[in-house]
Amino acid sequence: MGGNRRAVVVGAGIAGLSCAVRLRERGWSVRVLADAPVEASTSHLAAAVWFPTRAGPRDKVLDWGRRTFTELARQAADGVPGVVMRESLTLYRTEPEPQWWADAVGEVRPARPGELPPGYAHGLRFAVPLVEMPVHLPWLAAEAGRRGIVLERRRVTSLDEAGRDADLVVHCSGMGARTLVGDTTVTPVRGQIVRVTNPGLTMSVRDEAHPGGRAYVHPRAHDCVLGGTLDDGVWDATPDPAAGEAILRRCRDIVPALRDAEVLEHLAGLRPARPEVRLEAEPATATRPRVIHDYGHGGSGITLSWGCADDVADLADAP
Template identity: 40%
Template sequence: MTADGQVVIVGAGVSGLTTGVELLDAGLRVRIVASEIPGRTSLAAGAMWGPYLVEPWDRVREWSLTSLDVFRELSAVVGAGVRMTSGVEAARHPVETPPWAALLPDFHDCEPKDLPRGFVGGHRFTVPLIDMPIYLDYLSRRFLGLGGEIEAGTVESLDELADADVIVNCAGLGAGQLAGDPDVRPIRGQHVVVENPGITEFFSEDTGLSPNLVCFYPHGDTITLGGTAIDGEPELTDDLAVAKAIVQRCAEIDPRIGDARVLEHRVGARPTRGEVRVEVNRRSDGVPVVHNYGHGGSGVTLSWGCAQEVARLITGTHDS
């Protein structure tokens, strides 16, 4: 399309905002339309870089690596909310080394003495941690500073966007309905934000497919505790009993967490699909629709890689 064309992005979560920035950098005119600005599920994310239960791996690998490179650069940007942080992922049962380990140069096995009691294996590595309220504010400011427009509104059908020369579907959980795709389902996630009692490293337990997660991500004066992954559950009301259990699970790893003052509860519904969808089809009138959804719990991890692919699909450019 030409630079005079209008791109309309549906959704103002991390995928929508990141895609908007990429398209503006490509010289296009971009407007975001969303009912939540920024998206609630993105605000509720932990968030740590790491491909989490998403397919297909060959594409996920490239998207994740692209995002990793960008986040490393953003960790040097004051006010972006991104920090390169070291920590441990551990398990109470034998697990295989994750395929994304090869993307991290300092990834290595933990010594038994470095593991919490009851854990049999683990890995240490350094990855970006993203403080989502700060980061989403940074993305919004960057998007608007590049000349993008953000409009509050609910889109029930892509046919409503009459002035769009190209539509980008980044609507998260609502993307499936807009695309007529029944494969999108919610996975409820809940986090608890507490005052940081002095923790500087992240911790994440490999809990497999359990709905009860154990992780904590330090963000300066605060630390985000997780969490839950309840498949098929779209309810977004805070559950205080669940929150109490989250704090207790994390305090078993680091007892300092048990006495930390609770500051906030965050709940979101991860938009999950059998495979992430980044592809083009057309509306009945021929307007191109680029779909960018189904990222599950890896929306942040895949955000820059998927956004760059959307930009290539729209502009027709390709890596040499």
Template identity: 45%
Template sequence: MAAEERVVVVGAGVAGLTTAVLLAEAGTPVHVIAEQVPGVTSLAAGAMWGPYLVEPKDKVDQWGQRSLEVFRSLADDPATGVRLTSGIEASRAAEAPPEWATTLPGFRPCEAVELPAGFTSGFRFTVPLIDMPVYLDYLLQRLRAAGGTIEQHKLASLDDAGPAAAIVNCSGLGSRVLVPDTGLRPIRGQHVVIANPGLTEFFSEDTGSSPDLLCFYPHGDTVVLGGTAVDGESNVEADDKAAADILARCTEIEPRLAEARVLEHRIGTRPTRATVRVEAERRDGIVVVHNYGHGGAGVTLSWGCAEETMRLAGS
């Protein structure tokens, strides 16, 4: 393969790996360049499908629904780390359900006895949960099996990604420098991973724009507890107080979590902008397709955005 015939994908988070897999499986020579393989922020995700707090709505709905279709099919294979899981999303104020939730299997309003103390409404549904370390490894295996190659290297600019027939920019927060995109900002997220004391259902609170989240997602032997959403914060060092607060919030809802063994802390910075950017431009005669700015919905939108990115790249 001549270098100028390949498509270079910049970034190895869930957006970059999903896009690279689709390109490679369509027969396109693909080379991934990324500082982190797989991307740390994607590794830190919870992750539950749900197009939450992300725009533009019309495109997000399309991308999210396409991704939901793919995740449902992937859930048939335990090796993917994707599971269809039932659970509850609840609110401490009377709230209407999110529109996307009403179309999910098993959707129904909760009875009062199903809700924890202090909650006034809630909804039960079944949704894909994604065990991110397992899932990202699955994507890497698919990419390599399709002939894709990977280089762990930090780029100073997108110009350094060539030679290539096209460049796909899935660098997430790195796009602040590589594009550069001054409208992109970090939202720091922290999760605590514990040994599963027997949970089989998820729980998530609709906390709106609060930086203090409350959710727990069971993934077989482990449970991911969340979380935080600190706007403008890019520090990825573990915050012991934040971790203790996460444990306290989750234990109040599910007492079985109190004695569970803490396995690790996962911290990432969600790449957030006013709208997700999936669009093409030409730089020095080369097509550059951008696919970044998904905020906390990178997993949720991954397959839909990857398919549109592939079309824009002409593959």
């Protein structure tokens, strides 16, 4: 690795890897520490469509989200594996108020009557990045390696230990922040999804206020991700069969073409929620170097990833 400034990133999900890449671009020598491969991360399970969910504060989320949108749109245009721009339709039963996130997206237009499924009078159309994480996350890890970033499988028990022989620790452990830094404001929001075959869909559809619970359908290259749940405080990541059947009913309601789609698997993961994203620097102590925290993104990990990574790199370079 080149350069004299040494950074250690704790966590190999989308937050950790995007921070590692940005630091490397600034000339830092970077190691990424994680106790499991990227395929075992919460990020790997994510539906990963740009859409702010369970993250604050709103002004910072809008800024981070806007910059991430721009970066992912560039990646889609450049053909980065797993990243595409996806036409999207958000459904409403009553006329929606202006959406606070719309400024980050660009063009948002009312859906035409012929674009709406039965039972809906209103909708919004726009295009957003979709990241197929089983494709993209391993590619990003490999790309990090090609850039000279070292990925090391190791369980981190403290930031003091992680920061030995480093000038900076970037902390992106998600739910691990509860034990690594004692942050009990980080709590799980369990999300369950269902993967089904894709019957030829090309547009993401969602209804965040469906009477049966939130519903979204995100088509990918060879499957569709159907969701979902926001189960606050639930630690069990075992898929619930009843919840899975309810997801299927809701998603078939908003996209009738899914009625004959084959169910491939049920999955669940724990989103690391926090009242507000923690992105801040702490000065060095007698036992460890400077630390920059970047965690608590809730259901917005991919949506905020590159914007947060930009700010982490700025903090890293600050005097």
